[in-house]
Amino acid sequence: MSNQPETTRQQKIARQIQRDMGDILRREAAGLLHGAMVSCTLVRMSPDLSLAKVYLSIFPFDKHPEVMNSINENNWMIRKALGTRVKHQLRHVPELAFYVDDSLEYISSIDKLLKQ
DSSP states (O other): SSSEEEEEEHHHHHHHHHHHHHHHHHSGGGGGGOOOOOEEEEEEOTTTTEEEEEEEEEEEEHHHHHHHHHHTTTTHHHHHHHHHHTTTSSSSEEEEEEEEEEEEHHHHHHHHHOOO
């Protein structure tokens, strides 16, 4: 991805994918999450709309390796579910790349340090 600012179209598609991914993770992919609570915090689109970087917040954070492994192994199923939701808005369903959003973990560690 480039350093250029996102276009309005990229932002709109990113918001739509973020909403749909949250719903997919809550309903259809709940079995992949190993009992963890997972939410989609951010989606960044490539300029050609072929790649979506999906940032996931996982609670409890210590389960993130097994949850991310499971999600990456079943990327095709999540992409297929996304495709059925965005088939009227997008010509091609973007490739999905999942990343851990560890900002909540970082905030809690800073909070612990401040309380000491």
